[in-house]
Amino acid sequence: MSDHDNGHGHGHGHSGEMSELSPTVLRVRALESLLLEKGLVDAAALDELIETYEQRIGPRNGARVVARAWVDANFHDWLLRDGAAAIHSMGYPGRQGEDMMVVENTPDTHNMVVCTLCSCYPWPVLGLPPAWYKSESYRARSVRDPRGVLKDFGVNLPENMAIRVWDSTSEMRYLVLPMRPGGTDGWDENRLAELVTRDSMIGTGLALAPGAQGGGQ
Amino acid sequence: MNGAHDLGGMHGFGAVDPDPDGPLFHADWERRVLAINLALGAIGAWNLDQKRYAVENVPAGQYFAASYYQRWLYALDTLLVEKGLLTAAELASGKAAPGSEKHRPALLAADVKPALSRGASARMDDDIPVRFKVGDTVRARNIHPRGHTRLPRYARGKTGRIMRHHGVFLFPDIHAMESRREAQNCYAVSFAARELWGDDAGPGDAVIIDLWDPYLEPVA
Numbered sequence: 001m002s003d004h005d006n007g008h009g010h011g012h013g014h015s016g017e018m019s020e021l022s023p024t025v026l027r028v029r030a031l032e033s034l035l036l037e038k039g040l041v042d043a044a045a046l047d048e049l050i051e052t053y054e055q056r057i058g059p060r061n062g063a064r065v066v067a068r069a070w071v072d073a074n075f076h077d078w079l080l081r082d083g084a085a086a087i088h089s090m091g092y093p094g095r096q097g098e099d100m101m102v103v104e105n106t107p108d109t110h111n112m113v114v115c116t117l118c119s120c121y122p123w124p125v126l127g128l129p130p131a132w133y134k135s136e137s138y139r140a141r142s143v144r145d146p147r148g149v150l151k152d153f154g155v156n157l158p159e160n161m162a163i164r165v166w167d168s169t170s171e172m173r174y175l176v177l178p179m180r181p182g183g184t185d186g187w188d189e190n191r192l193a194e195l196v197t198r199d200s201m202i203g204t205g206l207a208l209a210p211g212a213q214g215g216g217q
Numbered sequence: 218m219n220g221a222h223d224l225g226g227m228h229g230f231g232a233v234d235p236d237p238d239g240p241l242f243h244a245d246w247e248r249r250v251l252a253i254n255l256a257l258g259a260i261g262a263w264n265l266d267q268k269r270y271a272v273e274n275v276p277a278g279q280y281f282a283a284s285y286y287q288r289w290l291y292a293l294d295t296l297l298v299e300k301g302l303l304t305a306a307e308l309a310s311g312k313a314a315p316g317s318e319k320h321r322p323a324l325l326a327a328d329v330k331p332a333l334s335r336g337a338s339a340r341m342d343d344d345i346p347v348r349f350k351v352g353d354t355v356r357a358r359n360i361h362p363r364g365h366t367r368l369p370r371y372a373r374g375k376t377g378r379i380m381r382h383h384g385v386f387l388f389p390d391i392h393a394m395e396s397r398r399e400a401q402n403c404y405a406v407s408f409a410a411r412e413l414w415g416d417d418a419g420p421g422d423a424v425i426i427d428l429w430d431p432y433l434e435p436v437a
Contacts, residue, residue, distance in 0.1 A: 024287060028246040030311035031290070032253060037313045040260065040302060042322035046252040048329040053251065054241060098338035099383070101405075116225035116369055118269055119285070128241050128251070134285045137230035143371065143424050144226045144414050152233040162421035163410075167225065169367040170403050170427030171339035172383055204235070 053128050061092045062125035062175060063196035066207075067189040069102075070180045080104060083175065087125060097124035097173055103166060104177040105203075110161055111176045112150075112203030114142040115168040122173035126198060133202065143167060153204045176200065178207040218363050220273040221280035225371040226414070247286040254289050259324035259332060262300040266393035270365040271295050339387040343400035353379045354436040355406060357428060365393035368432040372424075376436055377408035380425060388429050401429040 035041045065087055069076040079086040083100035087093075100122060103111040115121065116139045121129040132138050142149045146163045150156070157163065166174045178200040184192060194213045199205030224230075242248045258268065271292035280288060297303040307314055324332060349355060359374040360366070367389050381404065388401040407425045410418035 024290070025244070025246050028249050028253075028290065031293070031308075032249055034303065034307060034311050034313065035253065035257070038303070038307075038317070039320035039322060041253060041256040042325050044326035045256055045322060045324045045329055046249065048326040049252040049255050050248045052329060052333060054248070093336065094334045095332075095336040098336040099340055099386075101381075101383075116371075117222055117367060118272065130236065130241070131239055131243070131285075132233050132236055135230070135233060136224055136227075136281070137233045140224040140227040140230050141233065144418070146422065147419065149233055153235045159419075160421070162423070163419060164407075164422070165424045166405075167369065167424060167426045169369065170383065170386060170389075170429070172403070172405075172427055199235070199237075 053123070057124060058127035059125070059196075059198035059201065060193070061090075061127075062122070062198070062201045063193040064189070065090055065092070065125060065175070066177055066196045066201065067193035069177055070192055071187075071189055076177075079177070087175075092124040094124045096120070097122050099172050100125075100175060101172050102175045102177050103164070105179045107179070108162060110157055110163050110203065111174075112142060112146055112163065112165045113168060113174040113176060114139060114165060116140070116143055117167075117169060120168035120171075120173065122175050125175055126201060130198070150204065153199065155205060176203040178205075181207050181209050183210045218270075218273055218365065219361055219370060221275070221277040222273045223370050225369045250286040250289050250293075254293060256322070256324045257293060257297070257302075259328075260302070261323065262302055263296050264392055264396065266365055266389040267396070268292060268296065269389075270393040271299075273365065341385045341387055341398070341400040343385050345385060345400055345402065347382060347402055348430055349379045349382075349402075349404060349433065349435070351379050351381065355379060355404075355433045356436050357406070357426075358432055358434055360432075362390065364390060366390050366432075368428060369426065371413060372408060372426050372428075375408055375412050377406040377412070377426075379404050380407040381405040383427065386429070388431065390429075390431070401431060403427055403429050404433070406433070 036043055069079050075086060079102050083102040087097065087100055105111055119129055119134040121133060138149065143165050146165050168174055181195055195208040197205050197208060200207045272288050275288050275291045294308060298305050298308060304314060354376060356376050357368060357372045357374065383403040383405060385400050386403040388399040391397050391399040405425050406428045407423050410422035410424060411420065413424055
């Protein structure tokens with residue numbers, strides 16, 4: 001079991017030998033058993049929570065929202081006007097997505113989302129945030145040097161494209177509507193959704209070009 | 218508070234590692250901490266802003282040395298004792314004190330789906346006067362409260378423009394410190410990147426920050 005120091009800018013190094021359980025592992029186990037003993041938490045509820053966020057809720061939800069906005073002009077307008085209502089109508093309501101704003105990328109403007117103060121993120125459409133989103137590096141730099149951060153992701157935007165960085169300081173959650181890639185005329189929603197990566201909905205990536213699917217995020 | 222959590226603009230953390238195929242959890246204990254945090258939150262002994270404030274109060278050196286879910290763990294330890302759900306002795310020993318109260322869990326497995334689907338919006342329906350309109354120039358106040366605030370340091374004293382009125386929302390500063398649900402208007406305020414960071418920033422770039430009315434003052 002690894003106890004590595006994710007979110008601390010150390011990348012993927014493992015923090016020590018895994019033959020012994022780390023103090024953190026022991027501490028979490030002790031806390032959980034104490035809470036169970038006191039009746040403060042329910043074991044089956046903990047498992048259900050983990051399964052929900054690890055297996056059921058993830059960025060494929062957001063990809064379907066984006067794909068629909070690309071093919072359905074009325075939905076697109078609704079999504080930009082009242083993001084929460086449009087997203088909830090697709091069956092993705094709930095915690096950390098109660099109030100939503102969708103911001104649209106255009107040839108002139110690129111949007112990026114961060115939470116400099118903690119890790120606010122639209123869970124119902126994107127699931128739990130990836131490690132880098134919670135990292136000190138992303139939280140510190142994205143507001144001051146968004147172009148540098150984008151370079152870390154291999155994204156180079158034209159100098160004259162304006163960047164808007166949305167710092168999620170309130171309970172409003174942000175989703176980026178990426179630009180629809182060229183060469184996708186006539187594609188249906190399901191096929192288009194394959195081009196929508198998690199990072200393209202945070203603004204650290206772009207939607208994939210046709211034929212580039214399967215290349216990860 | 219001017220804590221370690223208020224990271225916007227800081228140097229020294231290196232490049233971002235995009236880790237495209239990285240797992241959501243890097244160890245099983247991280248899963249457990251996430252779930253414990255959500256299950257304990259359902260008890261209602263503390264609110265989300267108090268949880269955030271507990272994370273912010275992790276001492277700065279410890280905050281930077283900790284991983285993300287370790288910070289949550291430290292914050293939960295603090296809250297559990299502070300709110301009287303556990304004693305410090307129980308936390309240290311990992312054993313319930315003899316004769317101590319046995320609770321009933323606030324969240325059972327069958328409650329998880331409805332509770333998560335319902336969520337809990339921070340929007341409030343109080344009808345309060347709106348001080349600013351879209352396009353107004355405003356200044357973020359230069360305040361440094363010891364308590365919880367969602368006005369990041371990098372924006373304080375800076376001038377921006379009201380971009381959108383989000384509506385009336387629960388004011389986190391009061392919610393964290395007094396548990397009271399005070400209603401305040403919340404706005405998306407756009408700051409030119411050069412106003413925040415000087416001439417090195419892109420001329421057309423902007424940072425948009427959601428700010429509540431008490432954080433703002435009019436600019437004539």
